Amino acid sequence: MKIALLGYGKMGKTIEQIALERGHAIILKVGKNDKNYDLTSADVAIDFSIPDAAVENITRCFEASVPIICGTTGWLDHFEEMVSLCHQKKGAFIYASNFSLGVNLYFELNKKLAQMLKPLDTYAVAIEEIHHLQKLDAPSGTAITLAEDIIANSDTTNWFLKDTTDTIATNGIPITAKREPEVPGTHTVQYTSQVDTIEIKHTAHNRNGFALGAIVAAEWLQNKTGVYTMKDVLGL
Template identity: 65%
Template sequence: MKIALLGYGKMGKTIEQIAIQRGHSIVIKTNNEDYDISKADIAIDFSIPTAAFNNITHCLNNNIPVISGTTGWLENYDKAVALCEEKKGAFIYASNFSLGVNIFFELNNTLAKMMHSLKEYNVSIEEIHHTQKLDAPSGTAITLANGIIKEYSNLNGWSLEPNKEDALPITAKRIDAVPGTHTVTYQSKVDTIDIKHTAHSREGFALGAVVAAEWLLGKTGVFSMKDVLNIN
């Protein structure tokens, strides 16, 4: 595949290394909006929240399949989906492309179904990322939160405020050199249940993005990592 890397920071450079190892070539690597997307077979967007939607629409308007792992732009997600359907394009967004994290999402959903009727337990989420991460909470934390909220009729959303009524509390921490740690906690007076995912490097995220691009090439539609990984 000829890959366009839209966003060439630390993640983009890690994706480049893995893509080349897997026999692909990088024909575009940029942090700017001035590029010729027609050179590429597929695009992988790990840019910044303010650039992501423009990158995605540019790809779809030019019939280039696009993978996006940028978070913080999802107020425009429905517009991207509509454009993809209109153009009969191909698009995958994931808050996290790591195989382990996507398994963690499924564990989180299953545990929430088991716990929602146990009123003795209070549920919360903590996420820790490196200090260069621009959005808070992380997209991964929001995905975890949404998986819990859909099982809890008394929760109307999530909040970074710890004691906001009817909201699932999320604590977002920024610490140097932390690729990403997410913990879901159910706490009662008598015990605590935690499930936790700790990323040791960016390589898991980058590999997942390249695998998703390999999977998407030649397809039409809007997909998720559940489709890529055949998680039912």
């Protein structure tokens, strides 16, 4: 594949390394200040940019008929708009809050655990996420996905960021967001009762898992149109 990298920070550089190892070519690298770029020779674009740039990048891919893989979080107020545009332009689009193959298996485990505990009212659920200091959004998109999947599979109706002035719903799922040096991403879902604690946890050791998942998704998306998820890619 000929890949355009939209966003050339740490993730972009890791994607480049793994893409080259898998026999692909990087034909375009777009930094945060690059506005005039040509996508026409790309087979696929992979976007790990910043929230303010993501919508424009996705739109330009649809306009150029280039399939787009997007791992940027923090822009989802415009998600349905991008889905509609994808269908209108007969484009191809995969968004994931986390492209790690392990995390996407973890998402499915999280849903199953929520379903199993739904009949019990003795457990309180909470989520903690830890990321590197450069991460712009809090809570992480992965933590939000975990919370939304719990909500969809339990009687819980909302989530809130803990230790802020946000008082949307103090009876919802509290999400604690921590920022520490050199942490690629750690997510913990914890159910606590008076007698025990049930916990599932995913710890990323480096960025390679995120990059590999994005490239696998890009390979899978070739010659397709429509909006897909990592569940489609993994056949889950």
